[in-house]
Amino acid sequence: MTDKNTLIVEGKLADNERMKTQSNFLRGTITEDLKDDLTGGFTPDNFQLIRFHGMYQQDDRDIRGERTKQKLEPLHNVMLRARLPGGVITGEQWLAIDKFADDYTMYGSIRLTTRQTFQFHGVLKPNIKLMHQTLHSVGIDSIATAGDVNRNVLCTSNPEQSAVHTEAFEWAKKISEHLLPKTKAYAEIWLDGEKVETTEEPILGSTYLPRKFKTTVVIPPQNDVDVHANDLNFVAIEEDGELVGFNVLVGGGLAMTHGDESTFPRRADDFGFISLEHTLAVAEAVVSTQRDWGNRVNRKNAKTKYTLERVGVETFKAEVEKRAGVSFTASRPFTFTSRGDRFGWVEGVDGKFHLTCFIENGRILDYPDKKLKTGCREIAKIHPGEFRxxxxxxxxxxxxxxxxxxxxxALAQAHGLMPNVSAQRKDSMACVSLPTCPLAMAEAERYLPQAVDTLEGILAKHGMPDESIIYRITGCPNGCGRAMLAEIGLVGKGPNKYNLHIGGNREGTRIPKMYKENITDVEIMDILDDLIGQWSVNRESNEAFGDFVIRAGIVAPVIDSAKDFYA
Structure with a gap:
């Protein structure tokens, strides 16, 4: 045990620390595992190590029971998450990932994720190396998109402010490159690169970070990257149309563990403003401070948010200033007004046009009524610009x-990429969950369309068919669907059971409070029917649902998560 102000947590290290220490800078015995054709999976240590290379070992849980009856091992495969800082991809790159998805994945889909990148699902062991080589051939990799490292760096997808977006996007790329692991393990294993001995990791350290680390660059007034879900955020400050620096927000995160009140979602703290030339130094200082002070004994308390809670925000901030050789100045004013994407056409400041397409659940696949994957392919063939x-x-x-x-x-319309959907459907989101995620406790992606149908009906019933609520479902408490920044958030607890949280806001700056625990989808919709009915009658002018349930005293606001979230 340690007291609140202890900088280093003492005790027996978590087993992941042993694994990282013995991995020879993320190499492990992955190469040997790839040659073992008696199993489709990886050994326990390599199961963890491949995450640092951007992959998770999974299996199809829908058929796991049947395979067990047949005395077969689970149908092991991997999910790969690409590294795409800012989520920008060319037409040539799109065509390459489209073809690989068709030819070498079990599901044929391209999955757009809340981490502003794409995932392949269902890649069998014999095709894993080909997958990495295919991506490399078009300038894409999956280095450090999972594991205890800084992951894919997000950047606001703002199609109108093209000049500012371009500069912010460049910073997202620079931050991503600066914080990448320096080991050549990825190139050696997947690209048959020359073996180069690794002797140090100057930023991440020889045992990397205590836990995953997430970074964003955000351009107000849009909060489309949900800054409070991330460890480190650079909020772009613009003056006279030019990017002059960033406010730095540290310590956000949404993951928690059911039944463990030492875990909780947390908003990020605003450390202050820095000018552009200090960006990389500050990023490195935040990461290295978390590297040295983060909890390596208990992984459930290893994220940056818990380090700030343990040592204190001012102590952490002072250490960052010391390491970076920079003093934060007072934060520049900024406001978040929305988080949603701007659908349809907009014209950018450069005179070019940008079309935002709604992709329910981010799943790009050809369906009987909408050929999304074909449509994207046909557009990629003729589009000289980029996809975001x-x-x-x-x-x-x-x-x-x-x-x-x-x-x-015309291509987008013909292939269902410009559907006429409700505001509620546009404001709803879910993680992948079942059948592929090994952590999933309840449905999310597969349940979302039906859930939105029901929610649309409830809104219409109460005379609010054009209104919407930020509504999110995540299949477990790890937070991938960002339900802990929703006005209504469902967190999977078991088969068809969820915890219902309400009271977040539309701007994404307030954590919702648990209202009911371990209830069915039917019970949830009955509760929402009643609450939305109250909202429709008693709301103030343009008052959002999350603000209403706070004002009406239905739930208390979460102001200090460590004290309020479970109170």
Whole structure:
């Protein structure tokens, strides 16, 4: 045990620390495992190590029981998450990932994620190396998109402010590159690169970080990256149309553990403003401070948010200033007004056009009534600009020249990429969950369309068909669907059982409070029917649902998560 102000947590290290120490800078015995064709999976240590290379070992849980009856091991496969800082991808790259998804994945889909990148699901062991080599051939990798490292760096997908977005996007790339592992293990294992001895990791350390670490660059007034879900956030400050620096927010995170009140979602703290030239130094200082002070004894309390709670915000901030050689100045004013994507066409400041397409659940696949995957492929063949993947699981066809606007719109319309859907459906989101995620306790992606149907009906019943509520479902408490920044958040507790949280806000700056625990989807919708009915009658002018349930005293606001979340 340690007291609140102890900088280093003493005790027996978590087993992951042993694994990282013995991994020879993330190499382990992955190469040997790839040659073992008696199993489709990896040994326990390599099961963890492949995460640092951007992959999770999974299996199809829908057929796990049947395979067990047949005395077969689970149908092991991997999910790969690509590294795409800012979510920007070219048409050539899109065509390459589209073809690989068709030819070598079990599901054929491209999954857009809340981490502003894409995932392949269902890649069998014989095709894993080919997958990495295919991505490398078009300039993509999956280094450090999982594991105890800084992961894919997000950046606001703002199609109008093209000049500021371009500069912010460049910073997202610089931060990503600066904080990457320096080991050559990825190139050696997957790309048959020359073996180069690794002797140190100057930023991440020889045992890397205590836990996963997430970074964003955000351009107000949009909070589409949900800054309070992330360890480190650079809030762009613009003056006279130019990016002059960042406010730095540290210590956000949404994951928790059911039944463990030492874990909780937490908002990020605002450390203050820095000018642009200090960006990388501050990023490195925050990461290295968390590297040295983070909890390596208890992984459930290893994230940056718990380090700040343990040592104190001012102590952590002072250490960052010392390491970076920078003093934060007073934060510059900024306001978040929305988190959603701007669907349809907008014209950027450069005269080019940007089309944001709604992709329910981020799953790009050909369905009987909408050929999303084919549509994206056909657009990629003719589009000279780029695609931007949003942190809300949608797709922006960006930088379209005026002469191609009509042709691209015709393709998007013909393939279901511009559906006429409700505001509620646009404001709803879910993680992947079952059948592929090994941590899933309840349905999320597969349940969301039905849940939104019901919610749309409730809104219409109470005379509010054009209103919407930020509504999110996550299949477990790890937070991938960002339910802990929703006005209504469902967190999976067991088969068809969820904890219901309410009281977040539309701007994404308030954690919702648990209202009911371990209840069914039917019970949840009955409760929401009643609450939305109260909202429709008693709301103040333009009052959002999350604000109403706080004002009406239905739940108390979460102000200090460590004290309020479970109170």
């Amino acid at each position: 993947l949003t942190a809300n699981q949608n797709l922006v066809i960006a930088a379209v020249p005026v002469e191609l606007k009509d042709q691209i719109e």
